[in-house]
Amino acid sequence: MDARTSAQDVMRCDLCEIEVVQMHCDTCLVNLCKACVGEHFSADLSKPHKIVHFKDKKSTLIHPRCTSHDEETCEMFCTQCDVPICTICLASDQHLGHKLARVLEIRDKKRDNLVKKQTELKEKIYPNYQDNASDVQNRMSQLEKGYGDLSTAITKHGEHWHREIDKLVKKLKAEVDEMKNTQLQTLQKHLDKINKTMSDIEEEIKSVDSVLESTDISSLFSLSSTLDEYRKLPKKITVSIPKFIPKKLQADQLFSLKTISLKSDEHDDSMKTTQKSPEAGSSPPVKQLLDEPETVTTIDTGYGELYNVACLSDEEIWTSGNDNTMKLYSINQGSLLKSITTKSGNKPSDIAVTKSGDLVYAADRTVNIVKNEKIEEVIRLQKWIPQGVCSTSSGDLLVIMLSVDEKQTKVVRYSGSTEKQTIQFDDKRKPLYSSGPYYRYITENRNLDICVSDSEARAVVVVNQAGKLRFRYSGYTFTPKNKPFYPRGITTDSQSHILTSDYYNECVHIIDQDGQFLRKIDCGLREPQELCTDTNDNLFVVQYGKRQVMKIKVVWDTKRNFSYMGHYQNMHTFVPVSI
Incomplete structure (x- = not known):
């Protein structure tokens, strides 16, 4: 058996590799037999070798090497420079006047x-x-x-x-x-x-x-x-x-799961995690529709007849009615903050708000934008009259318009004043929208579908971004009113739900992005007209004759993210339906 390589052998001297280790040099960290101690000393006389029994190795403290003088060890420490120094450094002017301390x-x-x-x-x-x-x-x-x-x-x-x-x-x-x-x-x-x-x-x-x-x-x-x-x-x-x-x-x-929010304890503010906003992720947090929507507040506007509403923020809404003014109201206070008069002096047919917070309105044969309270004409039409307008996620404007002879209706996409796209016919060259002087509103869904409420057609017409027909929603039978579906206002939420007001049945329909009816909202609505939603998916409904805007809570305040040190997790309560 080879004594140097056997796994069962004892530790051998680092120099001769034969004799059993008995001593140790704490200076050089070398294992030695007694016979090799002298050879180790004579090999390098410049070092103060400290030889100890092997069992007492590492008992001697090893001082740090000087960064400026490789061969020197440091026994002092410069607290000002925060470095250990040797005697050569100490004798130089490099640390003159500095506060020193012993390394130990x-x-x-x-x-x-x-x-x-x-x-x-x-x-x-x-x-x-x-x-x-x-x-x-x-x-x-x-x-x-x-x-x-x-x-x-x-x-x-x-x-x-x-x-x-x-x-x-x-x-x-x-x-x-x-x-x-x-x-x-x-x-x-x-x-x-x-x-x-x-x-x-x-x-x-x-x-x-x-x-x-x-x-x-x-x-x-x-x-x-x-x-x-x-x-x-x-x-x-x-x-x-x-x-x-x-x-x-x-x-x-038969079955339902009701989402509830449970908040865990915050143990330490220094260990909080950061949550991304819905826009930062690939999909928004899932929000559960309330079984019974709740009226939050109503805002009196003072118009003779109220037509339109658009959310500027979660605290402010723009409105317009049967005169030439557009009014900005505080939602919480219900107070008037600002009024703007149309450039032509005629009432606007529709209003919208851009991503940057500018007001857009359609009136006569123009589409205008209000920046810093100055009105700029963006689009002027010749043989068409704008009925509805919306600002898209990409910053474009979508305008649904009626021909002057009231025989054609189309949707046009604009980038600034430049026409980019026209949507008017299906694959069989049949009109997508009805004609005649009736109510039509337009909005863009989160999935980039273009949604139009067409009162005369008694339908919500949804096309994809390329203008191809996806579906038509023709209403849902309700009791006790059970009147014909007559859509007016239209909006969408963060879940790509489509919400449209039903004027005759005095309610709001909620359908999913594929046109399936989910539920209705009434909350005592009277003559519901235009709609909009804020960033929390609260719904704002124009009540035409009452001249009021009603704010309605539609979804649970549920956050999907859950982390160990806090935030929210989704739980569900099983709600069995009794027979």
Whole structure:
């Protein structure tokens, strides 16, 4: 066995690599046998070699090397320069007048500080992290149990529904069988009567045949005819099978999950995490629609008739009505902040707000922008009249306009004053929008769809960014009013929901980005006209005749992000629907 390479061998001298280690040089950090100690000393006489027993190695403190003089060790420390220095440095002018201390003194202070930090890490910080980790694990266990209980509750409720549906199906089938048996019995009785009459007719035929064949004349005189009785045929019995009419039932009428917000404790302000705004992420936080929307406030505007509203911010809204002024109101105070008169002196047909906060309005045959209270004409039309206008996420303007002869309607996209796109026909060259002097409003969805409320067509017409028709929404039947769908105002929210006011049914429809009806909002609305939403998805509804803007809370204040040291997490309450 090779003594130098065997894993079971003892440690050998670094010089001869044969003898067992007995000594150690704390200066050079070399392991030595006793025989090699002298050789190690003589190899480098410039160093103050400190030889100790191997078991006492590292007992000698190793002073730092001087950064300016490689061969020198430092026993002093310049507190002003914050560097250890050797005797050569001390003798030079480099540290003249500086406050000096012994390296060992500085070492002791630093060591004491490290010991204090180490003690705090061991006795305070690390145990706190252990407690927090344990707390998170407990919360995870609670979540596992809670969500398990939630799943069990859903399963049990589903089983309950299955049992009830099975009972209902069994009951309906029993009723069907009973109706079938009743009708069959009636038909069977009628059939028995017919068969009895047929048997009597057969006997009658035989009797007549016998008399006709007989030579006995008296039998002919004794035969009485019942032909008149048989000539009257039995009545036909008509039966009808009951029609099965399944009732439409939405899935959320059987089950629902109500989102609630739970806020965790903030343990330490220094450890807060940063949350991105909805615009910074790829998708906005998911917000749950309220089961019952809530009226927050109403703002009286003083117009004779109120037509339009546009959100400038979460605190301010622009309005316009049946005169030539556009008014800015404080939402919370309900007070008038500013008024601007149209350049032409005529009332605006629609208003909007750009991403930079400038007011845009359409009036006569122009589209104008208000910057620093100065009105600038952006678009002037010749044979078209602008009806609705909106500012897009890219900064373009979308204008829905009617021809002067009221026979055509189209949507045009503008970049500044330059026309970029025209949307008027579908793939079959049929008009996308109705014609005539009726209400039409326009907005852009978060997914860049272009949404138009077309009152005359009784529809919301949605096309994609390229102008291709995606769908038409033609309303949803309500009771008790159940009047024709008549859309006017239109807006969208951060979830790409489309909201449109239904003037005759006095409510607002909420549909998803694919045109599926989600729910309605009424909140006592009267003659709802134009709509807008703020950054929190609060809805603002113009009440035409009442000359008021109503602010309505539509969604839960729910944040999706959850971090260990605070913020919010989404939980759900299972809401079973009783039968």
